[in-house]
Amino acid sequence: MATRAKKASASSAKAKSSTSLTAPPPADFNKDEELYAYREMLLIRRFEEKAGQLYGMGFIGGFCHLYIGQEAVVTGMQMAAKDGDQVITGYRDHGHMLATGMESRGVMAELTGRHGGYSKGKGGSMHMFSKEKNFYGGHGIVGAQVSLGTGLAFANKYRDNGAVACAYFGDGAANQGQVYESFNMAALWKLPIIYVIENNRYAMGTSVSRASAQTDFSQRGASFSIPGFQADGMDVRAVKAAADYALDYCRSGNGPVILEMQTYRYRGHSMSDPAKYRSKDEVQKMRSEHDPIEQIKKRILDEGHADEAGLKAIDKEVREIVSDAADFAQSTPEPDPSELYTDILL
Amino acid sequence: MPIDILMPALSPTMEEGNLAKWLKKEGDSVASGDVIAEIETDKATMEVEAVDEGVIGKILVAEGAEGVKVNTPIAVLLQDGESADDIGRAAAPAPTPAPDAKYESAPAAAPVPAAPSEPAVASDPDIPAGTEMVPTTVREALRDAMAEEMRQDEAVFVMGEEVAEYQGAYKITQGLLDEFGPRRVVDTPITEHGFAGVGVGAAMSGLRPIVEFMTFNFAMQAMDQIINSAAKTLYMSGGQMGAPMVFRGPNGAAARVAAQHSQDYAAWYSHVPGLKVIQPYTAADAKGLLKAAIRDPNPVIFLENEILYGQTFDVPKLDDFVLPIGKARIHRPGNDCTIVSFGIGMTYAVKAAEELAGAGIDCEVIDLRTMRPMDLPTVVASVKKTGRLVTVEEGFPQCSIGDFIANQVQRQAFDYLDAPVITITGKDVPMPYAANLEKLALPNVGEVVDAVKAVTYAG
Numbered sequence: 001m002a003t004r005a006k007k008a009s010a011s012s013a014k015a016k017s018s019t020s021l022t023a024p025p026p027a028d029f030n031k032d033e034e035l036y037a038y039r040e041m042l043l044i045r046r047f048e049e050k051a052g053q054l055y056g057m058g059f060i061g062g063f064c065h066l067y068i069g070q071e072a073v074v075t076g077m078q079m080a081a082k083d084g085d086q087v088i089t090g091y092r093d094h095g096h097m098l099a100t101g102m103e104s105r106g107v108m109a110e111l112t113g114r115h116g117g118y119s120k121g122k123g124g125s126m127h128m129f130s131k132e133k134n135f136y137g138g139h140g141i142v143g144a145q146v147s148l149g150t151g152l153a154f155a156n157k158y159r160d161n162g163a164v165a166c167a168y169f170g171d172g173a174a175n176q177g178q179v180y181e182s183f184n185m186a187a188l189w190k191l192p193i194i195y196v197i198e199n200n201r202y203a204m205g206t207s208v209s210r211a212s213a214q215t216d217f218s219q220r221g222a223s224f225s226i227p228g229f230q231a232d233g234m235d236v237r238a239v240k241a242a243a244d245y246a247l248d249y250c251r252s253g254n255g256p257v258i259l260e261m262q263t264y265r266y267r268g269h270s271m272s273d274p275a276k277y278r279s280k281d282e283v284q285k286m287r288s289e290h291d292p293i294e295q296i297k298k299r300i301l302d303e304g305h306a307d308e309a310g311l312k313a314i315d316k317e318v319r320e321i322v323s324d325a326a327d328f329a330q331s332t333p334e335p336d337p338s339e340l341y342t343d344i345l346l
Numbered sequence: 347m348p349i350d351i352l353m354p355a356l357s358p359t360m361e362e363g364n365l366a367k368w369l370k371k372e373g374d375s376v377a378s379g380d381v382i383a384e385i386e387t388d389k390a391t392m393e394v395e396a397v398d399e400g401v402i403g404k405i406l407v408a409e410g411a412e413g414v415k416v417n418t419p420i421a422v423l424l425q426d427g428e429s430a431d432d433i434g435r436a437a438a439p440a441p442t443p444a445p446d447a448k449y450e451s452a453p454a455a456a457p458v459p460a461a462p463s464e465p466a467v468a469s470d471p472d473i474p475a476g477t478e479m480v481p482t483t484v485r486e487a488l489r490d491a492m493a494e495e496m497r498q499d500e501a502v503f504v505m506g507e508e509v510a511e512y513q514g515a516y517k518i519t520q521g522l523l524d525e526f527g528p529r530r531v532v533d534t535p536i537t538e539h540g541f542a543g544v545g546v547g548a549a550m551s552g553l554r555p556i557v558e559f560m561t562f563n564f565a566m567q568a569m570d571q572i573i574n575s576a577a578k579t580l581y582m583s584g585g586q587m588g589a590p591m592v593f594r595g596p597n598g599a600a601a602r603v604a605a606q607h608s609q610d611y612a613a614w615y616s617h618v619p620g621l622k623v624i625q626p627y628t629a630a631d632a633k634g635l636l637k638a639a640i641r642d643p644n645p646v647i648f649l650e651n652e653i654l655y656g657q658t659f660d661v662p663k664l665d666d667f668v669l670p671i672g673k674a675r676i677h678r679p680g681n682d683c684t685i686v687s688f689g690i691g692m693t694y695a696v697k698a699a700e701e702l703a704g705a706g707i708d709c710e711v712i713d714l715r716t717m718r719p720m721d722l723p724t725v726v727a728s729v730k731k732t733g734r735l736v737t738v739e740e741g742f743p744q745c746s747i748g749d750f751i752a753n754q755v756q757r758q759a760f761d762y763l764d765a766p767v768i769t770i771t772g773k774d775v776p777m778p779y780a781a782n783l784e785k786l787a788l789p790n791v792g793e794v795v796d797a798v799k800a801v802t803y804a805g
């Protein structure tokens with residue numbers, strides 16, 4: 001599903017101390033990879049913008065956490081992943097689902113609570129799964145996915161299937177106790193798992209420095225000797241290189257790795273967050289100087305991989321996918337009332 | 347040592363009775379199983395059998411005495427070699443039931459501990475005539491309660507996620523940081539198990555923490571500290587130290603937040619000895635009971651509801667409005683059917699009662715307010731009046747608060763019931779996200795109306 005980039009060698013991440021590695025240089029993307037990454041990230045962005053609109057119109061209810069700004073993280077990771085590698089994350093999960101190849105229609109229809117959604121409308125924005133795409137959710141409880149992801153890795157090792165689990169969680173989630181219990185087990189048993197900490201600088205209204213004694217999240221596994229490094233999560237090539245390194249490290253039986261992806265969310269925590277805890281300037285600066293999609297767009301144009309018209313065509317195609325998904329999500333029926341009592345026990 | 351023979355409870359609902367007849371007299375010897383007296387309750391005449399062997403040394407309550415409370419010593423039984431001179435050294439009578447013992451759990455065959463005497467109709471303490479009533483939201487009432495208690499007791503502090511700078515995820519702690527500063531209004535990392543434990547430790551050392559959970563769904567992360575540390579320390583330390591603190595936050599379903607964010611924990615916490623559990627409905631109760639909870643020397647679980655936060659009720663303007671924990675409130679008096687509910691469940695109960703009044707069915711709506719210790723006397727007294735009971739809550743059906751009430755009522759007022767008790771609850775499913783399914787999963791007014799019609803045989 002993902003285009004394969006030139007493989008970054010495992011030695012390209014250098015050790016500073018036993019657990020503090022230097023990030024490998026950004027991956028070299030060829031034309032196909034650049035265009036692929038552009039389209040993937042754009043799809044997530046447009047999808048999230050549409051979800052925001054539908055929320056405002058009352059088609060989506062409850063909590064809805066948008067991934068806008070963070071698209072490069074999951075896109076770069078998935079470009080490096082192999083079929084069979086698993087993904088698990090929290091509630092800010094729409095991007096992860098699209099990046100694992102789940103259908104826009106099914107994701108959007110879940111957001112509107114319809115039978116055609118991935119969970120038949122029963123899970124909603126925060127709780128979606130796809131066995132087929134190795135996407136294990138979609139979890140509403142901050143930090144829970146870290147232990148669950150470690151369990152996926154345990155099963156990989158148990159089966160000796162060569163697969164790696166990627167557990168995504170936030171800077172806020174990184175303070176939950178079960179994260180460290182999981183780190184210890186993963187290191188002890190050398191489980192093939194990448195802990196991807198999406199550091200978007202805020203957990204709801206709390207900035208990293210107000211909640212964390214150690215703000216270098218890549219070193220949160222130091223006491224378990226888990227290596228890690230910080231990577232530019234706004235640059236999809238940097239993410240891809242980090243992922244290549246980490247996947248190789250895990251697949252070689254070395255145990256877990258921590259990747260701190262330095263990123264940013266543009267929108268509020270959820271649809272109901274006025275985000276008064278940061279300045280408009282701060283947001284604007286990130287958007288204008290570090291936007292992952294603008295960066296790649298510029299490179300594509302500079303390198304002549306495509307012209308404006310070519311990029312427009314991609315945008316048009318993506319918009320069509322998203323509006324088709326939105327139409328479907330609004331018109332497809334709600335679950336049958338009998339679904340209330342299904343799927344509770346087998 | 348001589349043994350006191352106590353007035354037994356001979357039916358689960360019995361609180362007192364008449365000593366109709368003594369079948370033994372002083373000096374008679376008795377074997378266990380011998381019938382020694384006859385007792386009349388308002389329902390029947392029953393025989394009292396001796397439990398122990400011995401000689402009746404003294405009869406304390408004469409034949410014909412009326413209104414003898416359960417557990418009153420009625421005679422003294424002498425054992426081998428004892429004489430009447432030994433009376434007075436009688437073993438202490440069975441300990442009076444601890445407050446929780448009013449939940450009858452003894453097998454029906456054995457004399458069960460007495461239920462407390464007929465309650466006065468539970469009501470709030472008198473609000474002086476002419477007291478100004480101020481329309482207040484539940485949100486403001488909760489905030490005011492915390493602020494007032496923090497002003498008067500320096501040991502009280504608030505901790506939790508987003509309680510300070512963000513002014514509370516649901517704005518319950520609005521303004522507290524400004525008034526009390528970051529020493530007493532403490533933003534925590536997202537680490538519920540850890541900060542709940544920190545709160546318990548601080549309480550053990552004598553501070554009075556108010557631990558806010560962003561929602562009670564996240565308190566499941568902290569369950570071990572709440573149950574194993576907060577609830578049990580007083581007991582385990584033989585009374586030396588406990589956890590005088592409040593765990594509070596929104597509980598239950600909000601709107602469309604699905605399975606992991608929509609759970610009512612009333613029954614969960616009610617299960618646990620060593621906790622007090624409150625779930626208010628009105629703003630006045632929210633204020634008066636939160637103040638009481640903060641002052642209470644025990645760990646108190648204070649279950650709020652996001653949907654109620656914005657609702658406005660009258661709150662008396664008094665310097666120090668504190669309500670008793672463990673007292674239900676008769677929200678609406680009536681004669682035909684008792685509806686017991688609490689928290690958000692009251693919204694269904696109240697609407698159903700209004701609708702039923704239109705149909706000529708006069709419901710008494712009781713707002714339980716405190717789940718533990720539970721004011722069963724108020725419920726039982728009401729059922730004795732109406733003969734019918736419907737309970738309403740949003741939690742899951744199995745082992746619900748309603749189940750517990752139904753059990754207690756059938757033990758304490760069986761003969762008064764004219765219909766089986768119906769418990770209206772949320773459905774036995776995780777909360778679905780889809781709007782139509784969510785609606786089906788929650789209780790609704792129609793279900794309450796139908797239940798009342800069923801128990802009143804109104805068809």
Ligand SMILES: Cc1ncc(C[n+]2csc(CCOP(=O)(O)OP(=O)(O)O)c2C)c(N)n1
Pocket residue numbers: 092140141142143169170171172173174200202203204269507536538560564567
């Ligand atoms: C155990 C638990 N506590 C609290 C919450 C409420 N909550 C949801 S998201 C969130 C902030 C998490 O921030 P972070 O981990 O940085 O992820 P981000 O939202 O930035 O992606 C909080 C406090 C929750 N869902 N689960």
Ligand SMILES: [Mg+2]
Pocket residue numbers: 170171172198199200201202203204
């Ligand atoms: Mg964050």
